[in-house]
């Protein structure tokens with residue numbers, strides 16, 4: 001059996017799977033009437049597919065893959081806007097490699113680069129800062145994206161630029177937050193979620209309390225989890241335990257990395273540099289109240305939207321999703337990727353149509369990479 | 379981008395800017411340590427940290443570092459992070 005060699009601790013994994021099966025039976029979960037558990041974070045989605053956890057757990061447990069892959073939820077209009085900035089004369093546009101292949105309305109950043117824009121892949125916003133120091137006559141823009149895990153890095157980079165008076169550095173801010181889309185999902189009357197696996201590295205920054213409303217107001221369990229397979233299985237078991245005992249609490253399975261109160265230095269930097277936007281657009285989910293961050297007016301000189309008069313700084317031009325694309329329905333757990341008419345046909349990791357196909361953290365790419373291609377061919 | 383990679387702080391490079399040299403799977407990379415600095419920055423030398431996009435975000439112990447690294451290798455994320463670092467170095471030199 002493939003299983004034994006795949007896990008570094010197969011005995012522990014087996015014991016957890018058996019305990020999950022017992023609990024699932026006990027609460028009457030079955031293939032027909034499964035318990036729906038959403039893993040919010042794209043890193044967890046990747047791990048679940050990599051180890052085949054969705055197949056190994058009792059059939060009464062169904063994973064719903066949440067919106068926690070930041071490049072997957074970037075709307076087409078934001079890609080278009082980033083390309084508009086990158087095409088300006090004198091601009092060096094810097095980005096994480098993950099964002100290069102996300103399709104915009106007519107181009108991706110990769111295609112815009114091939115067409116002549118100076119777009120560079122960096123590992124860190126610190127690389128963008130170094131480029132700004134190296135080329136004082138150029139405008140270096142960093143494509144700031146990601147959840148709370150990466151938000152502190154751009155906040156600290158902007159603070160550093162302000163200290164140095166680096167007037168040629170700015171950030172095109174697309175940072176988004178985890179709790180707000182979960183709130184939006186929970187308010188959806190068609191939602192069938194029974195519990196959540198909470199993100200590990202996001203929680204390392206924000207702590208566990210921002211999720212309290214999920215237990216308190218919606219009576220759903222949430223367990224913050226590490227991304228090793230045994231972490232995930234243990235967290236599924238804790239969710240089932242809570243359901244069996246009629247509890248709904250926020251628990252922290254990943255306490256070895258996640259402090260209850262988060263990381264104070266990161267939180268202070270975020271609060272100093274960013275404020276909430278009234279709303280922000282998510283690919284497939286639409287505008288969600290208070291789900292995005294923008295740069296505070298005191299740092300306006302480092303805000304690419306203000307500097308170049310683009311995006312939410314001016315009237316926006318939202319781009320509709322491609323015809324027939326099921327990204328939104330996949331992200332809210334209403335359909336599986338394989339139900340999308342484009343899956344494996346017009347949309348593959350090599351030529352993504354929707355953003356869920358771009359990153360290994362996206363549900364469609366994960367389905368494709370780990371057996372989905374087989375499913376599509378059937 | 380979302381999963382951090384463990385590295386070990388080996389030297390301070392620019393304490394005023396909170397910058398230190400870290401070793402990540404045999405590769406050296408300058409990282410920011412503002413989020414993990416508790417006392418004098420020199421105290422971090424030899425410590426393991428979880429690094430996200432060039433920022434040390436959390437102190438971890440050696441055992442956790444080893445487990446995390448193994449898991450990242452299995453997911454292909456460690457290789458990806460190291461490639462991104464190398465790619466960035468090429469872009470910087472352009």
Ligand code: SF4
Pocket residue numbers: 325326327328330337340341342343344347353354355356357364
């Ligand atoms: S297959 Fe492509 S278009 Fe369809 S839902 Fe997935 S990413 Fe979107």
